[in-house]
Amino acid sequence: MLRTDLNDALKQALRARDARTAATLRLILAALKDRDIAARSEGNSDGISDDQIRQMLQKMVRQSREASKTYADAGRDDLAEKEEQEIKVLQRFLPRQLDEAETREAVDRTIEELGADSVKDMGTVMNRLRTDFAGQMDFAKASKVAKQRLT
Structure with missing residues (x-):
């Protein structure tokens, strides 16, 4: 614990x-x-x-x-x-954080899995990322990457 x-x-x-x-x-x-x-x-x-x-x-x-x-x-x-x-x-007490390249890869993979194709899908993508990568990702950076990919 x-x-x-x-x-x-x-x-x-x-x-x-x-x-x-x-x-x-x-x-x-x-x-x-x-x-x-x-x-x-x-x-x-x-x-x-x-x-x-x-x-x-x-x-x-x-x-x-x-x-x-x-x-x-x-x-x-x-x-x-x-x-x-x-x-x-x-x-020392946190899981290893994903670096920028890993974050971009995770965002791209999530967008592809969800079939997201517009900024309207941003909430769905971010919710999935928060579920799959809780504690491992800087979600502010992930949000920027997702927004770039979806526009």
Whole structure:
């Protein structure tokens, strides 16, 4: 279970005296605890599922990438590097992401399978991609590729 993996990784980072990894894992676990509390108030006593944890981690990766870019643009390379290190820790708990070529291939294959031929089919294509590649694809990039192919 992903929740157990996160706790075990924190213990390992603390034993190894890896402050950066430990801080990132504490950040993840704090966000997870917040989401669990919100889920319990909605009647889910077990907290959030592994899929929801992955979605949370993906969101954290996106936020760190944006922050890293902002810091780099502002000339704060030290803070940009810190964000990049956090991204590496976060990605350890996510499935391998498809690169651009693999994303284009997946979009093309999905369009062909569905017989999509216009922008009107965009929603259907994206829904299939979200189902088939949950956690493995940057859907903003996939959406751009699909839009190019369908216009």
